[in-house]
Amino acid sequence: NAGVIQTPRHKVTGKGQEATLWCEPISxxxxxxxxxxxxxxxxEFLTYFRNQAPIDDSGMPKERFSAQMPNQSHSTxxxxxxxxxxxxxxxxxxxxxxxxxQYFGPGTRLTVx
Amino acid sequence: xxxxEQRPPHLSVREGDSAFITCTYTDPNSYYFFWYKQEPxxxxxxxxxxxxxxxxxxxxxxxxxxxxxxxRLSLNLTAAHPGDSAAYFCAVSxxxxxxxxxxxxxxxxxxxx
Numbered sequence: 713n714a715g716v717i718q719t720p721r722h723k724v725t726g727k728g729q730e731a732t733l734w735c736e737p738i739s740x741x742x743x744x745x746x747x748x749x750x751x752x753x754x755x756e757f758l759t760y761f762r763n764q765a766p767i768d769d770s771g772m773p774k775e776r777f778s779a780q781m782p783n784q785s786h787s788t789x790x791x792x793x794x795x796x797x798x799x800x801x802x803x804x805x806x807x808x809x810x811x812x813x814q815y816f817g818p819g820t821r822l823t824v825x
Numbered sequence: 826x827x828x829x830e831q832r833p834p835h836l837s838v839r840e841g842d843s844a845f846i847t848c849t850y851t852d853p854n855s856y857y858f859f860w861y862k863q864e865p866x867x868x869x870x871x872x873x874x875x876x877x878x879x880x881x882x883x884x885x886x887x888x889x890x891x892x893x894x895x896x897r898l899s900l901n902l903t904a905a906h907p908g909d910s911a912a913y914f915c916a917v918s919x920x921x922x923x924x925x926x927x928x929x930x931x932x933x934x935x936x937x938x
């Protein structure tokens with residue numbers, strides 16, 4: 713089992729540019745989660761899909777952030793007009809079912825200059 | 826919403842000593858509890874899951890205790906070794922949906938030879 717795959721591992725954008733982060737969950741897992749990790753805020757929940765349907769996006773900044781899961785094998789997190797405060801490690805996790813243990817990918821370190 | 830407090834933020838012990846980390850949470854309906862380990866530059870590695878019916882779980886070199894009355898979750902690394910040096914995070918499932926994780930602020934453990 714390859715585990716959760718995230719690409720790219722590192723991304724550097726200029727202020728105002730767009731960033732798209734990719735996540736491939738563990739095969740057979742029906743739930744996909746996105747979290748953000750910073751030194752100041754710690755680990756924060758962003759959004760969650762179950763069987764590709766968006767279930768909870770309560771942690772997503774209302775402007776500029778969007779997430780999709782077009783098929784069971786990948787999810788994307790898109791940040792439009794990136795700002796320096798978006799700099800963080802973005803973590804994707806998947807679980808077999810809701811409420812089961814979540815397995816995390818290696819993360820994408822986003823740096824906005 | 827759920828709030829999780831984790832103590833201590835930093836912990837330094839000698840090899841062979843025990844290391845004790847505690848989390849307290851607020852939502853009495855929380856049902857699933859997890860401990861994750863994060864080594865420098867790496868992602869989150871699941872150490873242990875604890876469910877509401879479990880009070881004590883033992884893993885390889887550590888013990889997890891859940892006290893639902895006090896809403897307290899603890900991790901005790903017995904006979905710590907330098908390889909245990911890492912950040913440790915507790916996580917509590919959202920009591921309402923049982924899905925998204927609310928993380929503690931983390932404990933940075935240093936085990937000195």
